[in-house]
Amino acid sequence: MKLADLSLAQLRQRLADNDLALRTGPFVTRIHSPMPQIADGLLRLYGEFRLDDGKFQDFHVRVGPPTGLRRWLRPQINFWYDGHSPFKPLPANHAFALMEWGLNWCVAGHAHHYLMLHAAVLEKNGRAVVLPGDPGAGKSTLTAALMLSGWRLLSDEITLIDRDDGLLVGLARPVSLKNASIDVIRRAFPDAVIGAPAYDTHKGTVAHVRPSADSVARVGEKARPAWVIFPRWREGSPARLSPHSRADAMLHTASHAFNYSLLGGLGFELNAALMDACTCHDFEYSNLDDALRVFSELAA
Amino acid sequence: MSLDQRCQPLLNVLRDATHMATLDLENWDLLLRQAGSAGLLSRIAIQADALGLDVQVPDAVRPHLTAARTLAAKQRQAVRWEARRVARALSGIEGPVLLLKGAAYAIADLPPAAGRLFGDIDILVPRAQLGQTEAALMLAGWHTQTQDDYDQRYYRRWMHELPPMTHIRRGTVLDVHHNLLPETARIRTHASPILDAAKALADPAGLSIPANVDLVLHSACHLFHEGEWGHGLRDLVDLDAMLRTFSAEADFWPRLQARARTLNLGRPLYYALDTCRRWLKTPIPDRVIAECPSKPPTWQRPLMRKLFDAGLASVHASCASGGLKSATFILFVRGHYLRMPWHLLLPHLLHQALRRDAPQT
Structure with a gap:
């Protein structure tokens, strides 16, 4: 039901x-x-x-x-x-x-039976992108935009990595948008269903985007990681991918994880396996359409 | 509600871990909640694994047990690492430095260690070495957090420990004791016999743990005299695990009783034995309880049982019955009454109630 x-x-x-x-x-x-x-x-x-x-x-x-x-x-x-x-x-x-x-x-x-990273995850054509992001980097805006243009959402906040097979496990819960990004998504995707905003929270104004029906229907499908991409929104910047060192990506995800040290050696193994399976990039953008184009070329 | 209906299925599982094999999904749901709230989930998860039950538990439950074992393993490793830091910081201190409670169980691999979770590390040093101990710990990065003059005075003048010391980088908390009970407590006890009987550890070298009888008495005194009921059931499980194992030693019960007499801790021992036997079916011979060095008058016993039962049942909403709030309030007042005489307690409570920041006792 x-x-x-x-x-x-x-x-x-x-x-x-x-x-x-x-x-x-x-x-x-x-x-x-x-x-x-x-x-x-x-x-x-x-x-x-x-x-x-x-x-x-x-x-x-x-x-x-x-x-x-x-x-x-x-x-x-x-x-x-x-x-x-x-x-x-x-x-x-x-x-x-x-x-x-x-x-x-x-x-x-x-949920310490998973390695939990602080990152968004989406999947397209059987390959998943992990998006770690510092607050304000535009991670959730990009996540919502990707989901609304056909990528399958696994998670907006918590990347779950199964300790038995290293695959990514989805939650498909709503994407949390903050402040200006709420209107950015409304303008770019007029059909998106967005919940009632909460004003003046410790994160400013917060509103949630309804996950796509496909994301919810396929939530039980695990995804194979292919990319770790660090998004950053910067005024006037063209949408551009550039290489990011795997070692640095590993340190970043480890230090922003929810339970990396709690898992001890296993946390290291899982995070290292994630990096082995992925190519790592920085991604700067200012315009959502351009950003989406870069991602669809990536997944093609 | 009778005791046997209370806190089920947790109580039956604590009495006999094989009971886990009989649980349906609804009971597992309740067990995980009760055990999680009591801080006993990791212990149960380790027992399930040791008994080979892990393969038969429902699929929905298994991840919770795995997660709980992972947490326990991490804490075990962390406490060992932290104990080595303490040993290094205090290597110049004369006289034994004892690990107490959780840290002692974990480092010496004593019966309560499996799946025991920790808040902070407790140590005991001779009172004469207190100043040097504090100075050495400060050099190594532990500092008393409270900036409040009143709190500093309160601890140093009346308590059996320094204000909690927090490590400046790791955030770990160390409680440095020089006795088991406050200077002002109704029961006077003394730490020197415990320090004298301590057993030195090979790793980390320089630290010791109390003798087995002293471990039991300290745990009993912590629960039934100091009245920290937030972890009441977990502390009772510690006592049960120690008593079940240590009672196989020659003359354990007479030695325990004699030690309770020496340390003036007969009353907490009586309550510990009586409550362990009633709640966890710990095999304790009748004569051991009958020969306890200090027993409450017969008319008080049902009343005290009711109070302690309420304290232990406060662990989860599903264990509670009517009158819980008033009983836990009485236990709270009792804890304070036992801690210090009225002429010290009332001004202290008044100060705590009127202070400007969030009141905490």
């Missing part, structure tokens, strides 16, 4: 009753929330995702108002992981963004 098979009223009821188990790639999360924004956001962005039978969940989360006197002064929202709240409460209208961060936290903090 898909999430979109529920009506909004049914979805709200199931969220309020702690009766919704959502599958995103290898993980099943039970989501409990009385908040209308959570139901609205899920229906808008997660409609194609499958619901699980609810026997076994990897994560149990709740998004709701904190108790205490403050809630009468200024409505707030908090995130609980099985009764424990890892974050400080946020203003109530950030509920959906908080849930997204919370779901990332669940994976990054627990």
Whole structure:
């Protein structure tokens, strides 16, 4: 059963009753929330995702108002992981963004049966590109644009590498856009479905792009890594790939990974195997159309 | 709720790890949540592997066990590395430097070590060497974090440890003790017999661990006197694992009782033995409990059992029953009451409540 098979009223009821188990790639999360924004956001962005039978969940989360006197002064929202709240409460209208961060936290903090890099991953014609990116480098904008022009999205934030075969595992969860990039994507892809923006978060304005139906339908297909590309948006720059040393790429992904040192020797082996399988590039761009052209030549 | 219905399936698995083979998917879901919340998931994952159960657990569960074992292996390696740094920093200190609790279990590969997770490293040094120890650790990069004069005074004047020392680059935390209990505690104990009986380690050279009986008594005293219930069930599992193994030694029980008398820790030992036996079915002979050097009056026993049960059940929402909040509050107050007399405690709590930054005790 898909999430979109529920009506909004049914979805709200199931969220309020702690009766919704959502599958995103290898993980099943039970989501409990009385908040209308959570139901609205899920229906808008997660409609194609499958619901699980609810026997076994990897994560149990709740998004709701904190108790205490403050809630009468200024409505707030908090995130609980099985009764424990890892974050400080946020203003109530950030509920959906908080849930997204919370779901990332669940994976990054627990899924040590993968090597987890801080990078986006997309796939085309059986070959995957890993996009590590410093904040503000334009990684998510490029990820959203690639997905909306036919690349299959595996993940926007967390690259999962299977420790048994070194292949990339997808989540296909929505792409998080910040500030100006929200309008960039809206203009370039008028048909893209984008969730309600959360204003004035610690990352500025945040809004999420609905993953393509193909990405969600094929989330279970692992992908073979082919490129590691470090994107950087720079005003006026032509879209251009240039070689990036593998050794440096390996150091960069290791130091930006969620659990590289936790995996010890295995983390090194998996990261080294990733670099062996890939060619590494820097990529500068200013215009999305030009950027997409370079990527489609790469995948051809 | 009776004890046997509580915290299931976690409690049955802790009593007998083979119970894992009987669980259905729904029970696995609950077990992973309870064990994760209690800090016992890695221990269970290692037991599942040792018993060869890993192949029969459901596919959805197996990755969680793999992840938990990976985390434990990393922590084990990290604590060994960190202990070597401590040994190097303190190589010039006279008198034994003892690793306590988690670090001692891990480095000496004692029964609780398998899958034991750590927050910080605890060490014990002779009080006379405290100043030199702190200076040597500071040279090696550990510093007390608190800038607050009051906190510094509070620790140095009344407590049995320095304020926690954090390593400036690695962020690891070291608790430096000179006794097992605060100077102000209702029970007075002394560290010198523990220091005298310490066993030197080959690796890292220069560090020691307490004798087996002292390890048990320290764990008991930490849980049942200091009242840190956040890790209550994990600490009880430590005690259970030690008692099951150490009791095979000649004269273990009489030595444990005599030691409790020497260290004036009879009461925490009584509570530890009684609670281990009730919660984890630890095989402890009746006479050992009957001959404990200090026992609470008969009328108090059911009340104390109720309180400790509530403290242990606070580990996960599924274990709780009615009255949990009031019971954990009473335990919190008891912990403070045992820590210092009222004329010191009340001004301290008032100061903590009124301070401007986030209140933490």
